Amino acid sequence: MAVDDLHRAESAGGETGSADELLTSLGYTPELSRNRSTLQVAFMSFVLASIPYGLATTMSYPLIGGGPVNIIWGWLAVSLIIICVAGSLGEVTSVYPTAGGVYYQAFMLAPPNWRRVAAWTCGWLYVVGNVTITLAVNFGTTLFLIGCVNVFDTASGDAVLAGDAYQAFLIFLGITIFCNLVSSLCNRWLPLIDTFAIFWTFAGVIAILVCVLAIAKEGRRDASFVFTHFEANSGWTPGWSFMVGLLHAAYATSSTGMIISMCEEVKAPATQVPKAMVLTVCLNTLAGLLFMIPLVFVLPDIKELTMLAQPVPVIIKSAVGNAGGAFALLIPLLVLAIICGIGCTTASSRCIYAFARDGAIPGSKWWKVVNPKLDVPLNAMMLSMVVQLVLGLIYFGSSTAFSAFSGVGVIALTTAYIIPIVVSMLEGRKTVKTASFQLGAFGWFCNIVSVAWSLLAIPLFCMPTTVPITDPGLMNYASVVFVGFTSISVVWYIVWGRKHYTGPPT
Template identity: 65%
Template sequence: MESKMDAVQPHSSGSKPPFESERFKFDDRISDSDPSAANGLLESLGYEPELTRNRSTLQVAFMSFVLASIPYGLATTFFYPLVGGGPVNIIWGWLIVSLIILCVAASLGEITSVYPTAGGVYYQSFMLSPPKYQRIIAWICGWSYVVGNVMITLAVNFGSAQFIIACVNVFEVSPGVGIFEATTYQTFLIFLGITLLCNAVSSLGNKWLPLLDTFAIFWTLVGLLAIVICILVIAKDGRNSGAYVFGHFEPQSGWPDGWAFCVGLLQAAYATSSTGMVISWVSLFKIIPMQTPSLLESSMCEEVQDPSRQVPRAIVGTIILNTIAGLLFLIPLVFVLHDSAALIALVSGQPVPTIIKSAIGNSTGAFLLLLPLAVLALLCGIGCTTAVSRSVWAFARDGGIPFSKHWKVVNQSLGLPFNAMMLGMVIEIALGLIYFGSTAAFNAFSGVGVITLTVSYACPIAVSFMGGRSHIKNGKFDLGKLGVFCNIIALAWSLLAVPLFCMPSYLPVTAESVNYAPVVFVAFIIIATFWYWVWGREKYVGPPTADEAVIDLRLSGA
């Protein structure tokens, strides 16, 4: 079959802006719940459907939940709101950011219902932008998207290494001294082992990944209930009052109170950073041979039946589920939280294992309760690893990455973009070497991941909003005035997040506590700019698009 990528030409610079014309005309008698109809939509957007559709709304939500891995994500970043403001920062910071991210999810859901393609926010930004700015906006969004996936995956695997070490050290040789005081190189080797394991499972164990998704849901539920019940019932050192849990504000970062609270929001922002990634999962999942879940916002859309409805619902529904799960995890921890100054001073930077051990009263019980979080960390890493391969693949197939011909190849025996996965792994390991220079490297990885993903999500929302949102009526998830409100909140958050997460977590700043996020962020900007100047400005035309003519999706005559 001839590829649509060969048959469809991009918009010319003089064509009518996408948001000023009716891009698609859906026949009410046609439902893209039919895989062939969904493939027809995909072909009309300029892509050849290479992947099999097999996911329901519930399964997409499951995958998104695994990507977020809320208990694990909140556990590994608990330090930031603890030093930022204590209980108020932990509880209310999570709730505030969750509501903001719900607005981001709703905004992306509206757009995805119109453009449910594997390019995700990258493709959507191109389609929604005025012709004069299409290429540059798509380029910025595409690079931000790819970098965000790589950095979040790096942060997950690196955080897993640190968290596992902290879990082991609930066993002590003497008070305050764990049995495994890992050196810098030992921590790096554990990170390296986790990274290699996640890539091996994601590539070689592809067909088992849907089962892992389902397993992770029940594993998370059981583990979360066990932690909540045990620490609240036993509470060896007593329980705090409700006034303390919901009203005590104790910033210890050295920043002014208001800014300290904002810097402490990194925990919530990191844990919710996978919001748009499910779209990518949805686009690129393949059952025979199976593809693994992806963090890319739109990638799974090409593999889900009726993506125009399923993906928006899954995105919004998962945020609501994650918000509830986060509160169930955080509130009990704050009830048994004691001596926050000592927790902040922990060399591991991981307060949660110590909090749970203190509440349970013995090392064995604490370790058993932490075990579900450690396993969830590995499952999250596997999903994130798959996301990297999908994000690199989606951008490379349009020439956005140097040597794209190598990264856009789909390995037919494995049924996934293996080369793209290996590229992501090499970059992650190389960046992991930063740890030898600064033990605060995790802050840089997670900070850059949040920043770049936020920028990538903001691109289509911004051009959609400035274009009058006229295209939304062609989708199946139009929120009307509520959608306008969500757009404004999402864009305001994006403007805050970029400078916010470039800041060090606490003062005074030392070589150990400095935030390297701006350095890493600028490095990627330089690389992206250099490649655009060398290659992109002459040859990059963006993703393939449909003709301006109205597309009839009736398949009876196709």
């Protein structure tokens, strides 16, 4: 049966058999159970972004960058751009729905002479992005938890939890291990957890919206402040300050393409995964606005907030007027943060597994194994966890380590997403015309917007949040981490890849 016929069969019936036949035709033996429906893959895509949580942990960036205008209009602008990215990725994924994701797509779309290099580059970026975003999520949860606990004061007015480097690392260690335990031991129940997360998220957002606006102990801002006030506190020129503040929105939406790694566990990936990516971004846009607009209406002094690593707990506490009520409203975000960490752990393990089975990672024979009892690539998951814990040690040397983790994650994933899109454009979008999910007349527009965003994001997120830099600990080390991983990729290609790496099966 031709690949086009398999796509049509899958689209019409959604049977697991058709999806497995399609995977076999692409050169892979099905090893993972297809246990996710259309709604469940959409729910997981939503969980990977976990918008209220993702926006809460990075709120300091837009507050420093431009205040309310950066928070609301920056979020809306990036969301519209990411819809274009999701649609562009969806077209290519509809043709090549494998766990290798953009890595496999880059190989298949590139000219024969450039296939290996394109796939190798894209694959390493995709792996690095998955691992570092998972790290950023778990580390962000750590810092957010410390901020939530510190809504309570001691008798002397000091913070309950000092948040020293060793305390933060131990909390991060516990969260990371917990996420890996749940992801590995509870694989069959993960779709139920993702489903629960949807209802839990909107219940939490509505509770925050109602309480902060109804109580508003410190009063409410007017609409003019909420939607038009711009206040740059970064030291950069106003225009560039606004751009740096976009890390807030870019981090929260960077997981958009991570769901592609789950293609081999979805019943009809050629249609379900592309639709899930696009619809989830639309849903996330709405959830983000519902979460942030009420907070901006009750925003305390911005300059004071810019001094905090995690301003959202302070914003909510000032609005409700007491620590107990604030902590109760923060619980939904904390639970969502853990669920997001579990989802990212799952996706990153599949990404490593897919790249390893083509021999592109040192020690591939260990990382490509699927545990028969747990039905998960357990070794790949453990590799990802160890790398995250090692990188977490950076926090002992830099208090802005989270910026490095989130920055390199955004850079790597954004670049990886764009490679198959660019290659598709270079071939005149010929291949995606056969896809069961197509953008039609909007295809070129979405592709061009996606590429333009990538060209902006790469240098943007290597920049420090504030200038001038007077303390080396406040430097943005995203470029250092990125170059480190890139060096590993180049060295491994020179030592082994040039002679032995042939790319995915065709």
